[in-house]
Amino acid sequence: MKITTEIESCNTCVYKKLLFDKLSDVEHKTINDTRIEYLFNKGEVLRKEGQKIQSFMYLRKGLVKIYKTDKYGKDHILGISRPGEFINLLSVFSGTLYNYSVAALEETQVCEIKLSSMKSVIKTNHQFALRLLNKISKMSEEIIDIQFELNQKQVRGRVAYVLLLLADRIFNSHEYKMPITRREVGEMISMTTENTIRTLSEFRKDGIIEITGKSIHIRDYQRLVTVSRNG
C-alpha cells in the first residue's frame, strides 16, 4: 500500500458526478482537504472486520472483494465492487467497527475521506444526505439480492450465476480473465472448491464456456442464462 497524488481535487475526478457534484465550494473543500489517495497491491487487505471505522472509502480503480470470515477461518464473499462504488457504505453508519473485510483483487486505487468531513457535509447539504441514503440502500439490496438468488440454486446454477455476474456487471464482456480463484468462487456460492471446479469443467465439456487458465470465454451465453435460471 502506498499513498499517491494522482488527482489534484475532487472537482477533476471522473467519478465526481456519482455523489459529489451538487456540493458547494466550501463543501468540496471540506471533503477534498481530508482526502487521501491510496494504492493497494493485488491481495492486500484494505480493511479488516473488527477494525474501527474512521473514514469513507471510494473505489477509483481496480477491483475488490467484500467478505466475512467465519469462526473456522473460512471466508465468505458477499460481493465484488467496481470503480465508482463505495467500499464501506454498509458499515460506515451502523457502528464504529467494520462488519466485513475488503481486499484488493487487483491493483486498486481508493480515495479515503474522513468520516467527520462526510458528516459535516451531511449537516449542510440535505440533498447529499438523501443521495447517500440511496447509495447505502442500493448496495445493501444488491448483496441481499445475490444471496437470495444463490440460495434458490444448486451448484450448476450458482456457478453459472457467478460467471454471468462477472460478465454482465463487472467486465461487460463475454470474455474475461477471472479476477478470483476457483476457491473464491466457492466462497462466493457456499460450495467446495472441488465441486466448483467440477462444474466449470462440465460447462467446458458441454461447450458452454471455454477455459484457458484464468481466462473465461462464454460461448453459449443463452444456455448459461438458462442454467443460471433453472439450475
Added chain:
Amino acid sequence: MKITTEIESCNTCVYKKLLFDKLSDVEHKTINDTRIEYLFNKGEVLRKEGQKIQSFMYLRKGLVKIYKTDKYGKDHILGISRPGEFINLLSVFSGTLYNYSVAALEETQVCEIKLSSMKSVIKTNHQFALRLLNKISKMSEEIIDIQFELNQKQVRGRVAYVLLLLADRIFNSHEYKMPITRREVGEMISMTTENTIRTLSEFRKDGIIEITGKSIHIRDYQRLVTVSRNG
C-alpha cells in the same frame, strides 16, 4: 386491515425516542400530520414486492415477516421484525418499488408516514438524517448477518439458530409460541418443511426442547447454542 386512532400524536408514542425525539415542533407536526395508523390481521400482507413505495412504515405492535418470492412461487424469509422497527427501511430510499414483501404474523399495528414528510424533515434536521442512515445500515447488516450465519450451517445448526433467534431477539424467553409455521421456518433456513420438522423432532427426542403444538420450551439452552454453533 383497518384504520385506528389509538395515539393522538407522535409526542405521546412510547417509541418516540427511537427516532423522533430530537425533532422541533414544526418537524413533529410535519410527521404527525401525514401519519395514519393501521391495524392488520394475522396473515394480511402489508406490502408486496413490486408495489410503489409512497410511505414510511413503523411497527408499533405485533410481528411481521420480511420475505421475497422466487420465480417458482416459493417464499424466502429474510427476517422477522418486532415493534419499534421500521418495516421498509431498506427499500425506502433505494428505489420507487418495494424489493420484498411484508406480512403480519399476528395482529399488527403500524404507523404510516408519507415519504415526502420524511424527506422534508431530513432537509431541516441533519441529526435525523444521520440517525436514519444508522438505522438503515443496521437493519441491512442484520439481514446480511443472518444469511451469513445460516450459510455456514447444516440443518441442525440452522434450526437451532432460528429457535435461538426467536428466544433471544424476539421473545426474550426460553418459552414461546412459534410465530411461524414449520414451513416458514424452512423458508427462513432454505430447507424443506420435512427436514425442518424432522430436526425439531430430533431436538425433542434429545431432550433439548419440548414441543406442544405451537409452543416451544427450550430445556437445554447451552446445548442448543452448541448445536447452533457447530451444526
Added chain:
DNA sequence: CGCGGCTTTGATGTTCATCAAGTAAAGTGG
C-alpha cells in the same frame, strides 16, 4: 529449482430433497 498454493479428477460416504401416506388442526360455508 523447489516449495506452497492453486487446479483438477476420481472414489466414497453423508446430508438433504423428494415422494408417499397418514394424522392433526384450522378455516369455511350451510
Added chain:
DNA sequence: CCACTTTACTTGATGAACATCAAAGCCGCG
C-alpha cells in the same frame, strides 16, 4: 355449531446432490 375442506404437521423410505478424502499435475515466485 357441525360437516367439510383445506392447510399444517409428522414419519419413513429412497435417491440425488454435494462434501470429504485422496492423489497428482500445474504454476508462480522467491
